[in-house]
Each structure stands twice: as structure tokens, then as C-alpha cells.
């Protein structure tokens with residue numbers, strides 16, 4: 001592939017016409033409102049080793065002004081960092097902000113890794129990305145406050161040292177925490193930004209977290225803007241997002257997220273150039289508004305997806321310590337795909353929770369009394385336990 005023109009030197013004005021940019025918290029960095037999620041490079045190309053071809057996706061995203069590329073170990077059969085590195089080596093390094101991630105699970109050496117264990121992983125990411133620094137390095141996938149505290153004890157010092165040594169520029173975290181737990185991590189003041197799931201389905205329950213981060217001067221990057229496929233799978237329920245626009249439902253869902261003033265980057269996982277064009281169109285002439293204003297605007301709009309768990313976490317506090325929101329999130333997958341097996345796949349691949357824990361439910365009814373969606377939690381847990 002021909003070496004790309006260097007945007008920062010040559011074509012920045014045209015770039016800005018195509019893309020909307022935001023300040024990343026108090027870092028002084030200007031990032032594109034759409035970021036490239038690199039977990040969806042073409043499966044067949046990845047398997048066939050056509051990595052140069054896959055690298056055309058980030059390069060095309062770059063042409064369209066997307067300067068935030070989010071990658072991680074393990075994505076795309078562990079090839080995502082390599083593909084992203086092929087592209088990164090073809091642009092001026094300072095024109096792109098690249099991320100990667102690590103956690104205890106990625107290091108795979110137990111709960112007390114050494115500095116060398118941490119560095120080995122980081123250096124592998126740097127080598128694959130063909131760079132000598134990573135702009136945003138995530139303490140990856142904090143599922144709960146307990147897990148976050150464990151990671152802080154085991155890894156945060158290594159993050160700080162790597163930053164001092166210039167190998168990473170900003171320490172950030174990514175989280176699937178529910179409810180107000182994120183606010184506690186934000187309050188710690190230890191992170192420049194965070195990556196969380198936020199979308200038109202769960203926004204009511206996630207707003208306080210993004211507001212807290214924004215008020216603290218942190219950048220907020222959003223993954224899962226399409227609700228894990230729930231939004232495109234239920235277009236009629238989300239048609240209201242397209243009102244007054246010529247956008248498709250998925251595009252409108254991206255725009256919905258990106259229009260929050262508290263949200264810096266909305267990640268779009270792209271396999272094709274068309275996916276990139278679609279995502280870029282979603283933020284054309286974007287107007288930012290405070291989360292509270294957006295909530296007011298959409299109040300009462302849309303068809304409630306009554307059977308789905310929204311992840312609000314009001315049901316927490318089970319006497320048997322059953323992680324109910326996670327189990328109900330896994331159950332969502334069955335409703336959306338019509339496939340029972342999707343529940344176990346979600347529990348295993350995403351949450352790393354055994355189905356057996358669901359059998360510990362004593363049917364006290366506490367959670368059902370608190371559930372904002374009035375879900376039959378006890379029945380669903382029983383079904384999961386019996387799978």
C-alpha cells in the first residue's frame with residue numbers, strides 16, 4: 001500500500017470538515033468523536049493471515065479523520081494489535097491516539113505479578129503496534145469494585161512506572177461496573193479517562209457515572225453504543241432516535257451517544273469501509289448537549305423493551321451474592337438471538353461466571369421487588385442453572 005499522506009502536515013483543514021473533534025478531558029488532546037473499535041476486522045481475512053488487507057480499515061478511518069484507535073490483546077484471535085500496528089506504522093505517529101489494555105487475566109500469572117510480567121505484556125503490545133508508546137493504556141475490564149481494588153493493589157504501581165518511563169502516556173480504565181460503582185473509581189482521581197458501555201438502552205442508569213467523570217476532567221470513551229446488537233436487532237423500538245434526521249437506526253444510536261457533551265469518543269467497531277462511512281455520517285454537524293438535557297428530550301419516547309435487563313443494577317444486594325445484573329444481561333442474549341446457548345456463551349466469554357452460581361438462589365424475592373423492569377429473575381436463574 002502506498003504510504004499515506006500525513007494529515008497533520010497537509011490536510012488537517014479538510015479533515016476537520018469531515019470529522020467532529022472533542023477535547024479528551026484535561027489532557028489537552030483533541031480526539032475524533034468517533035473512534036475506531038478494532039475488534040471487528042474481517043474474520044476470514046484474519047484467519048487467512050491477510051493482515052495488510054485488514055490494515056486498510058484503520059488507514060481508511062484515518063483518511064476520514066478518525067484519530068482514536070482502540071485495540072487490545074486477544075481481539076480478532078489476538079491479531080488486532082498486529083493489524084493496527086501495520087496501519088500505525090504508515091501514518092505520522094503523533095496524528096493517531098492508540099490504546100491498548102491489560103489486566104491480571106491478560107498477564108495470566110496469578111494475582112501478584114511482578115514488574116517484569118507487566119512489562120513483558122506491555123512490550124509485546126508495543127512491538128505489535130510498531131510504536132514506542134501507547135497513548136491510552138487501560139486497566140482492562142473492571143467488572144466490579146472488588147476486582148478494581150485487586151487490580152489497583154497488583155498493577156497500578158506498574159502503570160505509573162511505565163508512564164514515568166514514557167511507555168504509556170495516559171492511565172485509563174475500562175469497566176463493566178454497574179450503577180454508581182463507576183463514580184467511586186472516578187473519585188479515586190487515579191485515571192485520566194475511562195471506557196464504559198453506554199447506549200440508548202442503558203443511558204438512564206449510566207448518566208451519573210459519565211457526569212462524574214466529565215466533572216472530574218476525565219475523558220469518557222464509550223464502547224457498545226449499539227447495546228451489544230440490541231438496538232439494530234430491534235429497530236422499531238429505537239426508531240424514535242432517527243426523528244428529524246436521515247440516519248439509519250444504528251447511525252442514530254451512535255449519534256445519540258456522541259451528542260452527549262460528557263462523552264468524548266464513541267467507538268464504532270468497523271469491518272468494512274462502509275461501516276466507517278456510516279459512522280462518520282452519524283456525527284456530521286454534531287450538536288453536543290448535556291446528558292440531563294438529552295434524557296429530558298427522550299423521556300417517554302420509544303417502545304420499552306420490557307423483557308430486557310437494562311443493567312441498572314437496582315437489584316444488587318442479593319443475600320447469596322448472586323451477580324444478578326450479569327446473569328440477566330446474559331439472559332438478554334437469548335431474547336435477542338432466540339438461541340438458549342447464547343446465555344452460556346455470554347456468561348463464559350464476557351462475564352466469566354459459572355452457570356452453577358445461579359442455583360444458589362433461595363427465591364427470597366428481594367431482587368424482583370427492586371427490579372425496574374419487573375423481570376422474573378428467580379425463574380430465569382432457575383432456567384440458567386438447569387442448562
Ligand code: SF4
Pocket residue numbers: 317318319320321322324360361362363364365366367368377378381
Ligand atoms: S431471589 Fe434469589 S437472586 Fe433474588 S435476591 Fe433472593 S436469593 Fe438473590
Ligand code: SF4
Pocket residue numbers: 308309310311312313314315316324325328370371372373374375377
Ligand atoms: S435485573 Fe432488573 S434491576 Fe437488575 S439490572 Fe436488570 S433491569 Fe436492573
